[in-house]
Amino acid sequence: CEDDMDVEPNDPNAFLDDEFYSQPGAYQSAIAGVYANLTLTGIRGSGSSNIQGLDAGTSQYGRSLMNLQTISTDEAIWTYENDPGIREIQRKTWSSVNPILLGSFSRIMASVAFANEFLRQSTDDLLNQRNVPQDERAEIALYRAEAKFLRALAYYHLLDLFGKAPLYDETITVGSFQGEELNRQALFEHVETELLEVLDDMAAPRTVEFGRADQGTALMVLAKLYLNAEVYTGSPRYDDAMTYIEQLLNSGYTLANDYRNNFRGDNSTNEATSEIIFGIPSNFEESRSFGPVVVMTNGGVGSIEENNEDFGLFNPGWGGAIRLTPQFVEKFDGPEFENDVRNTILSEGRTREITDVSNPDEGFVLIKYTNIRSDGTNPEYDTFTDTAFPMFRLADVYLMYAEAHLRGGGGNISQAVSLINELRTRANGATINQSDLTLDFVLDERARELYWESHRRQDLIRFGKFSGGEYIWAFKGGSASGIPTNSIRNLYPIPAQSLSTNQNLSQNPGY
Amino acid sequence: TVTDNTGIPIPGVEVSIEDTNRGTSTDFDGKFTIEVNDGESIKVAYLGYKTQIITYTGQSNLEIQLQPDQDVLEEVVLVGYGSSRKKDITGSVSSLSKEDFTKGNIISANDLLQGRAAGVNITTGGGAPGSPAAIRIRGGGSLGASNDPLIVIDGLPLENAAPGGSRSVLSTINPNDIESLTILKDASAAAIYGNRASAGVIIIETKKGTKQFQVDYNYAAGIYTRFNEVDVFNAQDFRQIISERRPGDIDELGDANTNWQDEIYRTALSADHNISIRGNLLKRIPTRLSVGHLDQDGLRLTSEYQRTNASIALNPSFFKDHLRINLNANFSQEKNRFAPAVEGAALRFDPTRPVRDPSSPFGGYFEYFTNSSSGIPTPELTVRNPVATLLQRNDRTETNRYYGNLNIDYRFHFLPEMKAVVNLGMDVGEGSGRNILSPESAQGYNSENELVGSEGFFENERRNYLADGYLNYKKDLFKDFNADFTLGYSYQRFENDGFNVGNLRDPQFSDRVEFADIDLVLVAYFARAVFNYEDKYVLTSTYRRDGSSRFSTVNRWGDFFSGAFAWNIMEEDFMQDQNTFDNLKLRAGVGQTGQQGIGPRGIYFANYEVARNVDQSNYMFGSTPIIPGLPTARNTKAQWETATTFNAGIDFAFFKNRLSGAVDIYHRETDNLYVFAGVPDGANFSNFFDQNSGTLETQGLEVELSGIIFDAKGDTDKFDWALNYNVTFMNQEITSLANNEAIRVGGVGGGTGGTIQIHDVGSAPNAFHVFNQVYDANGNPIEGAYADLDGDNVITEDDRYLYRNPMPDITMGLQSTMNYKNFDFTFNLRASLGNYNYNNVNSSNAQYNLLQQQSTVGNIPRSVLETNFQFTENVIFSDIYIEDASFLRMDNIQLGYTFKDFFNKGNNFRLYAGLQNAFVITDYSGLDPEIFGGIDNTIYPRPRTFLVGANVNF
Structure with a gap:
């Protein structure tokens, strides 16, 4: 009877690993699991989460990027400061006990853990042991490359946000192992090496389904890595950035004709698929989470406007969760932006200034992401969405070209101006001249083109304007008018729990 | 003879x-x-x-x-796998027999125990009929693992989870069938139940058959009324406050005058019938047959609870009593209608709006709606009419539970000192339910935005099988030196499976979703030795080796020992000449118990979970949903949590047994404490998992006293008055935790994912974690102003501090029983001191900005007039909402009159009337101070009950 204690799962949806991987299609299901960490918080619905210590939806990968790269900047004000941690993020007063920081660090490191598990479970030895048919092996090899890429992508995000990370690879047994710390220099090199190694094993650009990573995605991360290298390591690598930017320009991506198609309900199937280099997919019926697009649609509905139908939402939204700082609104000040399709700001009946964060009627709002499809049909969805979150898209590459050029990375000025003007023309906006193209212009233009796409904090840091006193916006440093902040805030602190569970990690300076 | x-x-x-x-x-x-x-x-x-x-x-x-x-205080006490004379008890044990049970409105077995034993704290979840109660013996002693005591009914350990659709584990048991309750509090007493005994053991013994024929009939009827409400603005004051604070919203107001809390409740009735017949079946088998039916409506509209019980006990003996057989078979059927919790909506709903609105498209109930562009009435995003929420939903369950056991006790013919006991038991609970929402409900939209209502259903079956047996050998080894050895084996298996269908009327949620828990198998070997010298010195020692399928083969087994000693001072020669003491006994013991009641089963598995359709948790490759398979967090090192308890006690009786009692002190240390705590990021498939890391220390002092104030000495014409009093002092402190990292617990309403409590080293569990409110010179709180405790000039999470906790410092119970001639009068008082609540009703509602309730206006508690707070976000974690929730409650008062020899000699007919939950004295500002866990989000109000009943036997 003692043998009876050797129990096994009884649930029809649970398996021991060998049993799971011996089923047909298991490896596709497993790589989908690694990808799923980008959009799902758990596999028991949008309220479930494999990351704890905060609300399930807040731990979503793209939501973490949104909180740390968008809400922390001049692009947005979050009304509900009783949502744990958000007050400190948007006022730049966070500490290492902030639950959003823990959720973000843990969620991104989970991608590393899931990718490692896929690599452990898909070795040739195990494929042979499990009698996986030969004709599936090429696809599995591609999945392995994608798993390695997703691991590198996660480390890239940690490099940018936290400046360090513990090293885990597929040789480490699942348990409580404490990975060695990679400092920012070492982490930079690690991401660089991993991406360069995996690049050739990945699918050619635009040859796999939307939602999967290909060489184009890897090129984009490399380009971003080098563009920000000076911030990450102190050594500029703008020429390397330009190399990968130019490769991307020649990889067959094209701008969508309609800027707004990038953010519509069918952006994973409409013409935007030629512009979006990598998007985190979402699907109303099949794949639900409280990801960034769900938040920016429901949260975008104005408290005064009650304009949920403009977002393709059947429900009335979240009472005005997200508004704009006056400093962001200024980026669209001026007659040349009146007809710019990127300018979706609603100001009627609202004050530009926000005196009390809790009052959703103060401050302007805008409409960026919607559920409405490119043909104008409105599905009137309830809360969730089909709209993918465009993590990387071609317009960003255009702007990166101009910046890398201006920072001495090579290329030529006329190409830079022409790329910018392509974006402007598409947006129905005024074109610029060569003399207009300055670094400050690029930063503002990036805000206009790429707001709410989780680039802003990284951009402001690269331009020296995130911390310190050079650029002040509402509620920066805490108060309504804003105050300078300490430069330590260019990096987030390692979450207290992550430090205490892994003795190899050290805290970032100043925290 | x-x-x-x-x-x-x-x-x-x-x-x-x-x-x-x-x-x-x-x-x-x-x-x-x-x-x-x-x-x-x-x-x-x-x-x-x-x-x-x-x-x-x-x-x-x-x-x-x-x-x-005369030396023995009557009872025989059940000790687990046998019984013992009270004189021989070495551990801390409280027992109640049916004569001592609380009288009154006894719906569930926990009602019999509430306030009756030192160290046992029972908190019901509220006033719903059959509401589950949290039972804590000496505070439990775990953080992440279960703190529920092990409940053993006639030798069958129950599972702490109730089958689907049942109100609670204990609610299916008919309290009228219970003969006695025994509580094993310390480890030396409980260690014989090793693996599940860490949180204490409650042994329930049911009534047995007798040879004499006897019929008992009990009837009780109750009237349930509400006696308190959350203090919100009435219609008139609400109009006033809106005109002052939100003049632009005046036209949002209606012209009705509705007290929504009056509308969602009613005066409810109950009727309880029980009949039992005892006698000698076939002139050979002592038998008891009992049938009971309880029909109780809840205070909240539509809430219903019906329970039908049938039990049979056959207790024959054979071969001149060498072979005794006890067969208990029980059937219990519970039929429920659950009423959704609408307290929050009732206190928020605009009091100037009517309950009913003949023009409403939503079944004639007033709701906020707009006519959308397509002309279809669309509910606004705001609070829904709570009366409609109740009346438009029909959520019914039925649970059939079959439990019982066969106990075979054989005393060897050739060796009468030796007996063998085999016990076979099972407990099968089948639950099913259907939850229908009317298509007229404003909440009745499916995910395709069709107003069709909803219809979900489920079935669930829980099974628990037991086989155990032991050999007992009892002999005088030498003159005056008696030894009693027990050696046994136990096997128990728990299974749970079923399915549910989320919503038949929604194509996205109409799938049948099957679920099945991993089986839980527990195997144990146990031994006990009791040595008794001259009845003066008693030494008890137990050993138990336990295996649980929750752990990998490496950590599967736990070994648990105990030893305890008792000295019956009364038996000493030097006590023979004194008249002061009637009993004096010292006890001391130490023992270990284990805990494996952690949340997930199979935590050590290399487990993969696959998303189910209904969860909509796929990943899209282009337009193709791919079902993801994800590994789950695993802990191959999970092992037994172990509690070591030292207990010392004294039993005493004075004044010819008119004052007797016991005092116990104990110290318990729980090691390898189960906590849900951090794991290095990247090392596993979550950032938290269940792990053994931490220590919790509990110490306490318990006193139980029984006094006979007036002793009628059995003469019914004289006044007789007895009091039972118990008091418990308890203190808990976490002395270590995984990675020294505090654990946030205690989710609150208002905001997304906020927590108000924390487990931290050096503090009691569940300490409130709050900001320190700053007040102005007039003593009024300043909104959002908190003490900068870390001195960094900004108020951040780091400025939250630990302040108070929900656990009482002192709990007390007092029972008074008076008899005079044919009258009897009893009451039970219960007090709890030093327990604090977080008033989440106020913290998430009593702010002026909530006068706007999404697209409409909304009511708020009147306590806003004291704080003048504007925004919830600014104040929700303020210590102003931590309130002293000490209370004194009169649990019940009852007056009875007995007609003796009513039909013929020996028959009695008793009539009684009583009041349940007569009053509560407290400073707490919320609805009810008694909130398990200390976070008050409004509860189903506990009713005040007027009870009448009759007992007849012939």
């Missing part, structure tokens, strides 16, 4: 011939037959009576009358 001092035959008396192996016991008529030679000594022994030794001189018939042993 053996009889007691009143001449009534005593069955089961041990009869043996000294210095031989010959022995027997008396049958149900007190008769025995034994082979005996002239000059041999016949020893006749029975617990609670003085042993007699008769030298045989050739009599053919012996009439032996046993005299009660």
Whole structure:
């Protein structure tokens, strides 16, 4: 009877690993699991989460990027400061006990853990042991490359946000192992090496389904890595950035004709698929989470406007969760932006200034992401969405070209101006001249083109304007008018729990 | 024939011939037959009576009358795998027999225990009929693992989870069938139940069959009324406050005058019938048959609870009582209608709006809606009419539970000191339910935005099988030195599976989703030795080796020991001449118990979970959803949590037993504490998992006193008054935790994912974690202004501090019983001191900005007038909402009158009337201070009940 204690799962949806991987299609299901960490918080619905210590939806990968790269900047004000941690993020007063920081660090490191598990479970030895048919092996090899890429992508995000990370690879047994710390220099090199190694094993650009990573995605991360290298390591690598930017320009991506198609309900199937280099997919019926697009649609509905139908939402939204700082609104000040399709700001009946964060009627709002499809049909969805979150898209590459050029990375000025003007023309906006193209212009233009796409904090840091006193916006440093902040805030602190569970990690300076 | 001092035959008396192996016991008529030679000594022994030794001189018939042993305080106490004389008890044990049970509105077994034993704290979840109660014996002692005591009914350990659709584990058991309740509090008493005994053990013994024919009938009827409400603005004051604070919203107001809290409740009725018949079936099998039916409506509209019980107990014995068989078979059917919690909506809903609105498209109930562009009435995003929420939903369940056991007790013919006991038990609960929302409901939209209502259903079956057995050998090894050995084995298996369908009327949620828990298998070997010298010194030692399928083969087994010693000072020679004490006994013991009741089963598995359709948790490759398979967090090192308890106690009785009682002190240390705590990021498939890391120390002092104030000495014409009082002092402190990292717990309403409590080293569990409110010179709180405790000039999470906790410092219970002539009068008082609540009703509602309720206006608590707070976000974690929730509650008062010899001699007919939950004295500002866990989000109000009833026996 003692043998009876050797129990096994009884649930029809649970398996021991060998049993799971011996089923047909298991490896596709497993790589989908690694990808799923980008959009799902758990596999028991949008309220479930494999990351704890905060609300399930807040731990979503793209939501973490949104909180740390968008809400922390001049692009947005979050009304509900009783949502744990958000007050400190948007006022730049966070500490290492902030639950959003823990959720973000843990969620991104989970991608590393899931990718490692896929690599452990898909070795040739195990494929042979499990009698996986030969004709599936090429696809599995591609999945392995994608798993390695997703691991590198996660480390890239940690490099940018936290400046360090513990090293885990597929040789480490699942348990409580404490990975060695990679400092920012070492982490930079690690991401660089991993991406360069995996690049050739990945699918050619635009040859796999939307939602999967290909060489184009890897090129984009490399380009971003080098563009920000000076911030990450102190050594500029703008020429390397330009190399990968130019490769991307020649990889067959094209701008969508309609800027707004990038953010519509069918952006994973409409013409935007030629512009979006990598998007985190979402699907109303099949794949639900409280990801960034769900938040920016429901949260975008104005408290005064009650304009949920403009977002393709059947429900009335979240009472005005997200508004704009006056400093962001200024980026669209001026007659040349009146007809710019990127300018979706609603100001009627609202004050530009926000005196009390809790009052959703103060401050302007805008409409960026919607559920409405490119043909104008409105599905009137309830809360969730089909709209993918465009993590990387071609317009960003255009702007990166101009910046890398201006920072001495090579290329030529006329190409830079022409790329910018392509974006402007598409947006129905005024074109610029060569003399207009300055670094400050690029930063503002990036805000206009790429707001709410989780680039802003990284951009402001690269331009020296995130911390310190050079650029002040509402509620920066805490108060309504804003105050300078300490430069330590260019990096987030390692979450207290992550430090205490892994003795190899050290805290970032100043925290 | 053996009889007691009143001449009534005593069955089961041990009869043996000294210095031989010959022995027997008396049958149900007190008769025995034994082979005996002239000059041999016949020893006749029975617990609670003085042993007699008769030298045989050739009599053919012996009439032996046993005299009660004055030294023994009557009872035999169940100790797990056997029983013991109270005199021999070495651990901390409280027991209640049916004579001592709380009278009143007893719906569930926990009602019998509430406030009755020191160290046992019972908090019901609210006033819903059959509402589950949190039972904590000495505070439990775990953080992440279960703190529920092990409940053993007639030797069958129950599972703490109830089958789907049942109100609670105990709610299916008919309290009228219970003979006695025994609580094993310290480890030396509980260690024999090793693996599940860390949080204490409650042993329930049901009533048995007898030879005498007797019929008992009990009837009780109750009227349930509400006696308190959350203080929100009435219609008139609400109009006033809106005109002052939100003049632009004046036209949002209606012209009705509605108290929504009055509208969602009603005065409810209950009726409870129980009949039991006892007698000698086929002139051979003592039998008890009982049938009960309880029908109770809840205070909240639509809430219903019906329970039907049938039990049979067969207690025959064979071969001159060498073989005894106890068969208990029980059937219980519970039919419920659950009423959704609408307290929050009731206090928020605009009091100037009516309940009903003839023009409403939503079934004639007032709702906020707009006519959308397509002309279809679309509910606005705001609070829904709570009366409609109740009346438009029909959520019914039915649970059939079959439980019972077969106990075979054989005393060896050739070795009467030895007996073998085999116990086979099972508990199968089948639950099913259907939850229908009317298509007229404003909440009745499916995910395709069709107003079709909803219809979900489920089935669930929980099964629990037990097989255990033990050998017991009891013998006088030397003169006056008795030894009692027990050696046993236990096997128990728990299974749980079923399916549910989320919503038949929604194509996205209409799938049948099957679920099945991993089986739980528990195997144990146990041994106990009790040595008794001259009844003065008693030494008990137990050992138990436990295996649980929750752990990998490496950590599967746990070994648990205990040892305890008792000194019956009364038996000493030097006590024979004194008159002060009637009982004096010292006890001391130490023991270990284990805990494996952690959340997930199979935590050590290399487990993969695959998303189910209904969860909509796929990943899209282009337009193709791919079902993801994800590994789950695993802990291959999970092992037993172990509690070590030291307990010392004294039992005493003075003044000819008119004052008796016990005092116990204990210290318990729980090691390898189960906590849900951090794991290095990247090392596993989550950032938290269940792990053994931490230590929790609990210490306490418990006093139980029984006093006879007026002793009528059995003369019913005299006034008789007895009091039972118990008091518990307890303190808990976490002394270490995984990675020294505090654990946030206690989710609150208002905001997304906020927590108000924390487990931290150096503090009690669940300490409130709050900001320190700053007040102005006039003593008024300044909104959002908090003490900058870390001195960094900004208020951040780091400025939250630990302040108070929900656990009482002192709890007390007092029961008074008076009898005079044919009248009886009892009451039960219960007090809790030093327990604090977080008033989440106020913290998430009492701010002026909530006068706007999404697209409409909304009511808020009047306490906003004291704080003048504007925004919830600014104040929700303020310590202003931590309130002292000490209370004194009159649980029940009852007056009865008995008509003696009503039908004929020996028959009684008793009528009674009582008041349940008569009053509560407290400073707490919320609805009810008694909130398990200390976070008050409004509860289902506990009703005040007026009860009348009758007991008849003939």
